[in-house]
Amino acid sequence: MLFFLLEDPFVWNFPLLAGLIILCAIYIVLLRTYTEIKIYDKQPLLFFLSLTILYITIGSPLSSINHLSFSLHMIQMSLLFFVIPPLFLLGIPEASLLVIKRLNIPFLAALVTFAILFFFYHLQAVLTYLSLHSYIHNSYLLLLMVLSLLIWQPIVTEQNKRFAFLSGIVLLPACSLLILSGLFGSGTNPLLSGMMASLCITPSALNSLSILPPPFNTRADLIIAGLLMMGIHKFALLLTVRLKNKILARDLTGSG
Secondary structure, eight states: OOTTSOSSTTSOOHHHHHHHHHHHHHHHHHHHHHOOOOTTSHHHHHHHHHHHHHHHHHTSGGGGGGGSOHHHHHHHHHIIIIIHHHHHHHTSOHHHHHHHHTTOOOHHHHHHHHHHHHHHHTSHHHHHHHHTOHHHHHHHHHHHHHHHHHHHHHHHHHOOHHHHHHHHHHTHHHHHHHHHHHHHSOOOOHHHHHHHHHTTOOHHHHHTOOOSOTTTTSHHHHHHHHHHHHHHHHHHHHHHHHHHHHHHHHHHHTOO
């Protein structure tokens, strides 16, 4: 299994923690060697914040909460793909990001691919299958994380408003799927079913299990999940622009 996701949802992921600590150490060495940026400046703090949120989201026992309802699951997905990537990229010195830009990566193709995979991920049949096959599920999420970094790169480095607008448009199908499922479908939660199956809880026990009160795991929960995804994505875009402007202002004044 990929080390960055939890096999057991109720334990701390120490391999992931060790990997993130090593990444932080490498970052600090490169920062001191090739830049004049101080560790307590905004960019390093944003970098460390992104890794902290990443660990809490997928490496701590709190990560198991996302299985309990679609709305909680969507908060986790939004943090992984809409909040952590821009914070991570904002924490990287501009010169390094410009090197990535010169690679001529097809960012639009990455955006479309992400939108398609993200849409299929929230089809109940696909989500049920992935929740029962951890290797495929983890690989799928890793691919989405890589694509999300590519999506946010032109937004962070160039403040590309057109690309930011497109990123919101292509996410509408996935949001609409959840909202329409809430209006006309059911509140069945395949993630919860998969987690309980891994804990050897029988289907009859699962059907009688009520972990969270309404509106969790109801049609309203799906509607809330879709609205949360749109809201967090919009918030992330506004936050990214604001933080980028502060970093640029610091560079112009030469202060930390």
